[in-house]
Amino acid sequence: MPNRLIHSASPYLLQHANNPVDWYEWGTEALARAKQEQKPILVSIGYSACHWCHVMEHESFENQAIADLMNQHLVCIKIDREERPDIDQIYMEAVQAMGINGGWPLNVFLTPEQKPFYGGTYFPPKNWAQLVSSLAHTFKIKREEINASADELTNHLNVNDLHRFAKQDSKDVKHEDINKMVNILHSRFDTIWGGLDKSPKFVMPSIWHFLLKHYAINPAAHKQSLKMVELTLNKIHQGGIYDQLGGGFSRYSVDGQWFAPHFEKMLYDNAQLLSLLSEAYAITKNNDHKKVVYETVNWLKQEMTLLNETAREDTKNDFIVFRGDTNHGLYSALDADSEGIEGKFYTWTYDELMDALGDNLSVLLKYFNATKEGNWEHGRNILIRSENDARFMSDYNINKHDLDILVEKGKQKLIDARSKRIRPGLDDKIICSWNAMTVKGLLDAYNIFGDEQFLHFARGVINFIESNLIADDKVFRTFKNKRSTTEGFLEDYAFLIQAYIGLYQSTFHEAYLYKAQRWCKYTLLNFFDQEQGFFHFTSSQAEPLIARKKEIFDNVIPASNSVMAQNLYHLGILLDNVDWKNKAEAMATQLSSVITQEPGYMSNWGILLEEIVQGMAEVVIVGSNAESIRAELVKHHLPFALFLGAAKSSGLPLFEGREATDDKTRIYVCFNKTCQLPVETADEAITQITRRYI
Secondary structure, three states: OOOHHHHOOOHHHHHOOOOOOOOEEOOHHHHHHHHHHOOOEEEEEEOOOOHHHHHHHHHHHOOHHHHHHHHHHOEEEEEEOOOOHHHHHHHHHHHHHOOOOOOOOEEEEEOOOOOEEEEEOOOOHHHHHHHHHHHHHHHHHOHHHHHHHHHHHHHHHOOOHHHHHOOOOOOOOOHHHHHHHHHHHHHOEOOOOOOEOOOOEEOOHHHHHHHHHHHHHOOOOOHHHHHHHHHHHHHHHHOOOEOOOOOOEOOEEOOOOOOOEEOOEEHHHHHHHHHHHHHHHHHHOOHHHHHHHHHHHHHHHHHOEEOOHHHEOOOEOOEOOEOOOOOOEEOOEEOOEEOOEEOOOOOEOHHHHHHHHOHHHOOHHHHOOOOOOOOOOOOOEOOOOOOOHHHHHHHOOOOHHHHHHHHHHHHHHHHHHHOOOOOOOEEOOEEHHHHHHHHHHHHHHHHHHOOHHHHHHHHHHHHHHHHHOEEOOEEEOEEEOEEOOOEOOHHHHHHHHHHHHHHHHHHOOHHHHHHHHHHHHHHHHHOEEOOOOEEOOOOOOOOOOOOOOOOOOOOOOOOHHHHHHHHHHHHHHHOOOHHHHHHHHHHHHHOHHHHHHOOOOOHHHHHHHHHHHHOOEEEEEEOOOHHHHHHHHHOOOOOOEEEEEEOOOOOOHHHOOOOOOOOOOEEEEEEOOEEOOOEOOHHHHHHHHHOOOO
């Protein structure tokens, strides 16, 4: 018989709906029962694409004897960390405070008052059964000691990172401090494979964005920053972490060579990589970056989009395009497993490759580095691209044009063969923040490549958010068949504001800028801590938990506080709001010591520091050709510029005295509201913008 989770909207919780464990969702029913029966609570946290979550479910949660133990001694709560990152954040920190490495599945034991006293990640079934029994026994006979320990740990959780790292008297950052951050990253850089010199390897896009902006300040002196980014990007889209057939990146590589991925594909990684690859292309004109952007967007459209079929057009040049501004949301993730085996959908035996390719295309086995024995485990091959096409062309006496044709023919045959396999599970919930991040990635691709399909796609996603995740004057976290009841967290508001700022600069439609302003005011009212000068992760209207956290450190997703600080800084400039700009500068300055000492964990903060130190150009375009000049400007790498435009006039403060009075389009390049002489061409404006870089 299914348990209570059968009524959940979460794909992850639904995966556990037929367990013999008497699971609850997080809520008053479970918490009240724990208090009434004075039983410890098990909070088990994971997500649908998590391989080891599936393993523990199969080994322990589907085991009737173990389930009986859990049901007898515990009140068992299952949580989707992507739906409730606030809860995950608290109990992950608790487990790490116990000296245990964090990860998922996360299994934490709480007192009936929700206070943690023990936890861990994956447990083999025998160990898990023993642990449940022994903890239940200890809870009965040593309750006072457990309560005291839980109280102490809860007190620790309520001391946030700002108490340890924020300093009111931090000094202003200079160019030399930014250079020191780059030197630290270089000392930790893998000069052979790119990325940071460790395994497993996560891409960490904000680190490479930081380095690209550093390069732009002085290209002649900062070539090393660009080399680090270019090596990293080349290696990731040659490696197994990139799906060489279908597009899209996996979450991380288990090794140091980007070879063997942990095969789940997450929306947030791919959203950020669209931005990063597009920005890198603007500098290098490396066509591999462009190709991977297009392939990844096509993967998003084919496999990750909730879309009314009437909105699709036929494919053009192998890419799906949408009609106009549709309304579509993006799913969260694809599982690592299919048929219960990690990576089975994506990997191949040698014979499977030969059968699919045929003799005429068998040379591609060498191109994709496949072997008869298998280059991975269990005789299977992960497809990776030859790192040196020139050597391959020389070895097989083939030119670049013919190689491209050969590869595309082979890929199509392999895609056709792979399409007959059982697909990995899809987490089809739609998360506000991840969708907003993808809007930003699509807009960056649109700006660099000038392809309208990216803008249409981005507008369709924002339309979906506005139609399905905004109601009752607030933003909601997720959608699956219906809107969730959980209000959005700071990251949802932060990335939505960022998306609106990007939409304004890509279209000059002022409604987007005023929407960014509206939600910025909302976050300041409902999330901002006036005393510390930073934002809470949860709204003041949210369910009270045992701790209210502030997210400070950048990770695979930039910290919501760093995103909000940058939002305040950009909106402060665009809307001439000095208070917002000052708040952003104060946030960055208070953290400047840890930002400059630990750039690997503070890279998005580092980007804000670069912007503050370098200064942002206010580029105001007025006239009938404002859009075409905007399109020309944003194709270039101009990371220290914000763009505003209007055909005739605007009520925005920076347009004061800059109305179009004749048939000429003029560009005003200003720094801190001090303007240079207006110019009429994009090239002249670029010269004015970049004159300050060196």
